[in-house]
Amino acid sequence: MTRCDALIVGGGPAGSTCAERLGRSGLDVLILDRKSFPRDKTCAGWVTPQVMSTLEVDLGDYADGRTLQPITGFLTGLIGRETVENHYDGPVSYGIRRCEFDHYLLQRCGAATRLGVPLKSMERTQDGWVVNEEIQAPLVIGAGGHFCPVARKLGARSLERASVVAAQEIEFEASAADLELGTARPEIPELYFCPDLKGYGWCFRKERFLNIGLGRVDSQNLSDHVAEFCEFLKDRGTIGCEIPVRFHGHAYQLYERVEPRLVDEGVLLIGDAAGLAYPQSGEGIRPAVESGILAAETIVRANGDYAEQRLKPYARLVRERFGKPRSNAASGWLPASWLQLIASRLLVNRSFARKVVIDRWFLHTQQPNLQA
Numbered sequence: 001m002t003r004c005d006a007l008i009v010g011g012g013p014a015g016s017t018c019a020e021r022l023g024r025s026g027l028d029v030l031i032l033d034r035k036s037f038p039r040d041k042t043c044a045g046w047v048t049p050q051v052m053s054t055l056e057v058d059l060g061d062y063a064d065g066r067t068l069q070p071i072t073g074f075l076t077g078l079i080g081r082e083t084v085e086n087h088y089d090g091p092v093s094y095g096i097r098r099c100e101f102d103h104y105l106l107q108r109c110g111a112a113t114r115l116g117v118p119l120k121s122m123e124r125t126q127d128g129w130v131v132n133e134e135i136q137a138p139l140v141i142g143a144g145g146h147f148c149p150v151a152r153k154l155g156a157r158s159l160e161r162a163s164v165v166a167a168q169e170i171e172f173e174a175s176a177a178d179l180e181l182g183t184a185r186p187e188i189p190e191l192y193f194c195p196d197l198k199g200y201g202w203c204f205r206k207e208r209f210l211n212i213g214l215g216r217v218d219s220q221n222l223s224d225h226v227a228e229f230c231e232f233l234k235d236r237g238t239i240g241c242e243i244p245v246r247f248h249g250h251a252y253q254l255y256e257r258v259e260p261r262l263v264d265e266g267v268l269l270i271g272d273a274a275g276l277a278y279p280q281s282g283e284g285i286r287p288a289v290e291s292g293i294l295a296a297e298t299i300v301r302a303n304g305d306y307a308e309q310r311l312k313p314y315a316r317l318v319r320e321r322f323g324k325p326r327s328n329a330a331s332g333w334l335p336a337s338w339l340q341l342i343a344s345r346l347l348v349n350r351s352f353a354r355k356v357v358i359d360r361w362f363l364h365t366q367q368p369n370l371q372a
């Protein structure tokens with residue numbers, strides 16, 4: 001039997017950040033992930049400078065041998081309609097590749113890992129948990145993303161009323177000649193909202209890599225929406241080459257409408273396992289990283305007693321940090337046609353696009369860095 005102070009199921013940004021913080025306090029942490037790393041993760045791969053700063057990533061070191069695309073502006077609009085562009089004086093975000101970013105964080109976190117091994121069983125014992133009949137830990141942290149087996153085991157994810165984004169994405173390396181055929185610019189990602197406002201598509205060039213995707217809170221006919229969006233990008237001239245690979249699908253829950261269940265006896269949930277992605281943008285890496293830190297803070301304070309009551313401060317810290325899950329009120333009482341009309345006017349207003357869509361919804365400039 002392998003013993004550790006805490007077992008983290010999932011080695012994505014939530015899991016590796018939590019592990020790194022627990023390690024700083026001297027806890028012996030083991031990360032279990034069903035994939036071998038480096039592994040890919042369906043994601044557009046943009047992170048804000050706040051994330052890099054909270055993670056204490058040295059940008060020069062990171063960029064050595066990895067893709068780090070500074071973003072200095074955004075093109076926004078509605079699919080098939082007008083667009084506006086906003087520019088900033090310096091980088092307001094970065095494009096990373098998840099196969100590199102997640103691997104970098106995992107290697108750096110200092111925890112022991114068991115990779116390529118899925119969680120198969122999880123039994124409660126007097127001393128905590130026995131996982132896969134071979135790992136014993138007083139505490140298990142569910143960081144397994146949207147389909148986290150720990151969250152499912154606890155029945156912690158009631159998805160009936162939840163807002164779940166269904167998304168499809170591809171990322172591929174394009175030749176210099178193929179990049180020349182389109183107008184996609186590396187420093188200006190393009191974001192296009194669906195006319196019914198149920199999601200948005202993006203085209204994002206990170207150095208030589210093109211990342212294209214579309215996510216919606218209404219999963220019906222998602223493939224059709226994606227195909228139409230690709231046609232639109234080709235018609236606009238954003239991409240001029242053929243898309244050489246198949247789209248990958250994934251889902252994740254937004255932090256709205258339902259209060260997530262975050263703790264249980266000897267268990268905490270972090271990141272997508274807890275359903276914490278920002279509602280308007282779907283950004284999930286920052287909440288994953290920050291929830292990992294808040295969970296670690298609570299665990300260290302609990303000082304070895306992981307009764308549910310001792311772990312509850314984590315739920316309070318999450319509420320303080322991210323607020324109460326909003327109810328999605330506007331779309332509840334305004335007729336859809338009104339919303340669409342208002343949105344089609346506002347989204348192509350440069351000032352609204354900058355102050356609300358980009359600064360507030362996508363960059364969260366109003367939310368200071370987590371002090372932990």
Ligand SMILES: Cc1cc2nc3c(=O)[nH]c(=O)nc-3n(C[C@H](O)[C@H](O)[C@H](O)COP(=O)(O)OP(=O)(O)OC[C@H]3O[C@@H](n4cnc5c(N)ncnc54)[C@H](O)[C@@H]3O)c2cc1C
Nearest residue numbers: 010012013014034043044045046119144145271272284285
């Ligand atoms: C198409 C798309 C685009 C996105 N774009 C962005 C973006 O640009 N910026 C942004 O901030 N967010 C984006 N997100 C959201 C972001 O990807 C997630 O919020 C983020 O990855 C959450 O991190 P995490 O560590 O909680 O989970 P994950 O990154 O999903 O990591 C979970 C880990 O758990 C492992 N695991 C799963 N099941 C098991 C099991 N049974 N046993 C063991 N291990 C298991 C997985 O292999 C994985 O390594 C996007 C999401 C999608 C779907």
